[in-house]
Amino acid sequence: MRSLLRVTQNVLRASERAYTNAANPDRKVAILGAAGGIGQPLSLLMKMNPYVSDLALYDIQGTPGVAADISHINSKAKTKGYAGAEQLGEALKGADVVIIPAGVPRKPGMTRDDLFKTNAGIVKDLITAVAQHAPTAILNIISNPVNSTVPIAAEVLKAAGVYDPRRLFGVTTLDVVRARTFYAEKKGLPVADVEVPVVGGHAGVTILPFFSQATPFQDLAQEELVALTKRTQDGGTEVVQAKAGKGSATLSMAYAGALFADACLRGLNGESDVEEYTFVESNIVPELTFFSSKVKLGPNGIEKVMGLGELTEFEEAGLKDAIPELKASIAKGVEFAHSN
Numbered sequence: 001m002r003s004l005l006r007v008t009q010n011v012l013r014a015s016e017r018a019y020t021n022a023a024n025p026d027r028k029v030a031i032l033g034a035a036g037g038i039g040q041p042l043s044l045l046m047k048m049n050p051y052v053s054d055l056a057l058y059d060i061q062g063t064p065g066v067a068a069d070i071s072h073i074n075s076k077a078k079t080k081g082y083a084g085a086e087q088l089g090e091a092l093k094g095a096d097v098v099i100i101p102a103g104v105p106r107k108p109g110m111t112r113d114d115l116f117k118t119n120a121g122i123v124k125d126l127i128t129a130v131a132q133h134a135p136t137a138i139l140n141i142i143s144n145p146v147n148s149t150v151p152i153a154a155e156v157l158k159a160a161g162v163y164d165p166r167r168l169f170g171v172t173t174l175d176v177v178r179a180r181t182f183y184a185e186k187k188g189l190p191v192a193d194v195e196v197p198v199v200g201g202h203a204g205v206t207i208l209p210f211f212s213q214a215t216p217f218q219d220l221a222q223e224e225l226v227a228l229t230k231r232t233q234d235g236g237t238e239v240v241q242a243k244a245g246k247g248s249a250t251l252s253m254a255y256a257g258a259l260f261a262d263a264c265l266r267g268l269n270g271e272s273d274v275e276e277y278t279f280v281e282s283n284i285v286p287e288l289t290f291f292s293s294k295v296k297l298g299p300n301g302i303e304k305v306m307g308l309g310e311l312t313e314f315e316e317a318g319l320k321d322a323i324p325e326l327k328a329s330i331a332k333g334v335e336f337a338h339s340n
């Protein structure tokens, strides 16, 4: 036990040195909704990220405290809090990556689409400011319903004449994180070695884990496959129910959001072989204008949207079920952006 403690302490000290001294290009990251359940732990994780030199924490309330607290951590990123719409422009100015977890979370019994009424307007307003103050930033949209908020963002950026589809991302990393965890647990595999593609969208049946392409590959009995697929699709609801009215996934989402933003930063910095699953403008599925699949990230955002590989009958059926819901959610977002 004592030696385990020593090893842990050494690892922590080594990573603290790396985070404090890392010499990387200057990169500003802005988090909009930084005082929330996701925003706070995500801000902490981005403060620890060696690629971040400036961290702007924006919210309608609470950010002076969150920023003061986080700014005492001895890592490289200079941290500043911004509160209220009048400070949004300053928070965004010069941002390379803007992460948006602003908006209300689900309560038990709600679908993600039930959040549309409140969150569509929040995302529209924030993206309007992004178009003005950080038009070339990489955008990571976390606010739900992602299947609609990303199309809203695209339309707002188009109307402002600054839309670049290579730079707009819906964050679906948590679905991949869950699929990896659940599959590794079920098959007794070391989770760090496990990869599972998850494509489609970010709500219920639109979340499509492809366990036939998981590595290391393990045969799944039909009941196991159905159960793992369902657990991945309902992962968010599992947390909403466990939190019993106190919100949805925040800590695992902060982890997933930090992983995705880190990948965007590595792409921007010209690292090779940076690939993530994410909801983007896409023609992978001809009926849909947005779809989540693996993309290759580079200095300008998306370099390549990857195909889906070979699907089993079960996966084909899942995709067929997902298409109408995805199509409707995308159309709803586009409609909202044009009529509000």
Ligand SMILES: NC(=O)C1=CN([C@@H]2O[C@H](COP(=O)(O)OP(=O)(O)OC[C@H]3O[C@@H](n4cnc5c(N)ncnc54)[C@H](O)[C@@H]3O)[C@@H](O)[C@H]2O)C=CC1
Residues within 6 Å of the ligand: 032, 033, 034, 035, 036, 037, 038, 039, 058, 059, 060, 061, 101, 102, 103, 104, 105, 106, 115, 119, 122, 125, 126, 141, 142, 143, 144, 145, 146, 171, 172, 173, 174, 175, 202, 247, 248, 249, 250, 253
């Ligand atoms: N993409 C994904 O995988 C996931 C998405 N989510 C979504 O993330 C969103 C945030 O969730 P939580 O952090 O748990 O909610 P929360 O209620 O704890 O925090 C939201 C924060 O947004 C702020 N906010 C509201 N309007 C704003 C505006 N106009 N500008 C800036 N900030 C604003 C609030 O003041 C609050 O601090 C929800 O829509 C939730 O459904 C949650 C988990 C996973």
Ligand SMILES: O=C([O-])CC(=O)C(=O)O
Residues within 6 Å of the ligand: 105, 106, 112, 144, 174, 235, 236, 237, 239, 240, 248, 249
């Ligand atoms: O389920 C929710 O409402 C939050 C979410 O998107 C997730 O945890 O995947």
